[in-house]
Amino acid sequence: MRKKVKNCVEIVQRDENVISKASRAPYFPLVMKSGRGAIVEDMDGNKYIDMFSSAAVLNTGHCHPKIIQAINEQIDKFIHFSTDYMYSEPQVQFAEMLTKITPGDFKKKVCFGLSGSDGNDGAIKLARSYTGRTKVISFIGAYHGSTYGAISLSAISLNMRRKIGPLLPEIYHMPYPDCYRCSFGKKREYCLMECLEYMKTAFQNYIPSEEVAAIIIEPIAGDIGFAIPPQKYMEELYRMCKEKGILFIVDEVQQGFGRTGKWFSIEHFGIVPDVIIMGKSIASGLPLSAIVAREEIVDALNMPAHLFTVQGNPVCAKSAIATIEVINEENLIEHSNVLGEYIKERFNFMKEKYELIGDVRGKGLSIGVELVKDRITKEKDTQAAIKICYRCWQKGVILIFLAENILRVQPPLVITREEVKAALNIIEETIQEYIDGKISDQALEIVKGW
Ligand SMILES: Cc1ncc(COP(=O)(O)O)c(C=O)c1O
Structure with missing residues (x-):
């Protein structure tokens, strides 16, 4: 005791x-x-x-000794120098590694930030600027962070939203496929994917799908309560996105980087997303986030629509490189x-x-x-x-x-x-x-x- x-x-x-x-x-x-x-x-x-x-x-x-060593070695050289204006080798090296460990064998690029929240904000910006559409779908119960964009995506707590509005417009929340607590009172055996039907009905009645830029989903929903969607739900959701020109974006801030027994939890479903948001574990505790997306999506965003003074800080980037190495080696x-x-x-x-x-x-x-x-x-x-x-x-x-x-x-x-x-x-x-x-x-x- x-x-x-x-x-x-x-x-x-x-x-x-x-x-x-x-x-x-x-x-x-x-x-x-x-x-x-x-x-x-x-x-x-x-x-x-x-x-x-x-x-x-x-x-x-x-x-972890290897992380400490990587951080110390970098601190000994220099702690930061703006990559808003100049260049940084650790940042480039980490970005190259990220493009290799993320699913999809197309050309990818990376945007760096400091928190999972800003990663989610960035994903909204990427989606809107690439598609020229404004609407974004996320899920009831989800937590995506606490910057304005991330709070707007989240729907987990009234107190999080009270007194601070207006939030970002054009964000719509759908029921998450949580089979233990099905929003439609169904049991797994009798599931007709009512939650997906609900979204389809929304597309027929009040959300023109040709105005939807992206669906942002946690493939395994952390704060909703570790809900794991049925495979058929994810496949159908992905198919619908492709059919309607909607970007399929996954928030891997909590479940990514080996946490669920894959590099990224979306890999459990065999689906290749258009955009992946990551943060939390990627630099083993130092503040770093990353968005990895198809090259054409990242390139659609104008300069300087998503930059931060200490983005991809070299100490964080070195820690992140060592993080990937430790996960692999051990x-x-x-x-x-x-x-x-x-x-x-x-x-x-x-x-x-x-x-x-x-x-x-x-x-x-x-x-x-x-x-x-x-x-x-x-x-x-x-x-x-x-x-x-x-x-x-x-x-x-x-x-x-x-x-x-x-x-x-x-x-x-x-x-x-x-x-x-x-x-x-x-x-x-x-x-x-x-x-x-x-x-x-x-x-x-x-x-x-x-
Ligand atoms: C799924 C998910 N997305 C985004 C975030 C926000 O990350 P951060 O707290 O680094 O801004 C969190 C944090 O808990 C999270 O669990």
């Missing part, structure tokens, strides 16, 4: 005094001091197994698949024992565990999610939840099987404690979540 909290609590109090509350969804007072691989130490010396990876930002884990994509299967097996085993677990889903090391009050009604058990995550933190496992009730299991891809086993043992023990009513209500005052 976690014992010392003094230093962490003191910093949290200072934080509350000076840092915007709009920038954090609080879970527990964890202030990090150091980290290695999948292990985190806080300011009071408590150690944790990290099942969160800083929201899927640390696929290569904490402080076989992390395969590791993600193998460990992901093990984790799902363990949670499915728990599901047989505990009615609380309604569904286990995901790919690679991107797994969601639905906690429900009732398996038939699927009523979300938010209290369970709060208490279990809080107690796990007290016992040395960093685990959070999303969509009110879904345990978000996304450890660094470098985590060992022993570490995973130890974390899962604690999680299972904690689920049992929750069921036995042994976790106090204290957590409910502290954990706010999304």
Whole structure:
């Protein structure tokens, strides 16, 4: 059990005094001091197994020696020099690597930025300027970030949109193909892809498809709750895009870079998108985003419609190059698949024992565990999610939840099987404690979540 909290609590109090509350969804007072691989130490010396990876930002884990070396070598030479006006070799090298690891054997180009959010904004700009159309389709429940364009694409939280309007016009949200929580009340066996029919109806009645520039989708929907669309849905969506001249754009900010057991989650569907947005893990924690798209799409955007003073910063680019090398050299994509299967097996085993677990889903090391009050009604058990995550933190496992009730299991891809086993043992023990009513209500005052 976690014992010392003094230093962490003191910093949290200072934080509350000076840092915007709009920038954090609080879970527990964890202030990090150091980290290695999948292990985190806080300011009071408590150690944790990290099942969160800083929201899927640390696929290569904490402080990988090769990443540190790449960063140090670059810092020793120079930290930044504008690529808005001049050129940078690390940026070019990383862009060349990206064009090779992304699906599609056509000519591609890259736009750099600093966050997944600006990547999403850039994708809207690319789509509009290439197609000459204005409308964009995204999905209910999606999170694409918090710049104006990204918020306009997102539809996950009213508070995110309140008081800041008007947002970007001409963005339309469709039901996501979430088969556990089907918007049309269907079961998988009886699915007639009503969600896609809904979009088709929209195209017939109020959204002229010849005015639609792009559909932007997360192929495996992170914050919606790790929903995985049916293969036939994705194929039909893609076919419809091609038929109507709509760009098929994927947001791989959270699921990309090996997280789901492929370089990019869209590869699970065998579909080659027109545009890919990436961020989070690509520079192992340094701020960097990238949009990779067909050359003609990138070239359609005028200068200076998408540039940032520190875009593709060389320290970030070197870290990103090392990130690709580490993922390749350490076989992390395969590791993600193998460990992901093990984790799902363990949670499915728990599901047989505990009615609380309604569904286990995901790919690679991107797994969601639905906690429900009732398996038939699927009523979300938010209290369970709060208490279990809080107690796990007290016992040395960093685990959070999303969509009110879904345990978000996304450890660094470098985590060992022993570490995973130890974390899962604690999680299972904690689920049992929750069921036995042994976790106090204290957590409910502290954990706010999304
Ligand atoms: C799918 C997805 N897209 C975009 C973003 C925004 O990325 P960032 O926070 O780097 O701006 C996130 C962040 O959580 C995300 O999960």
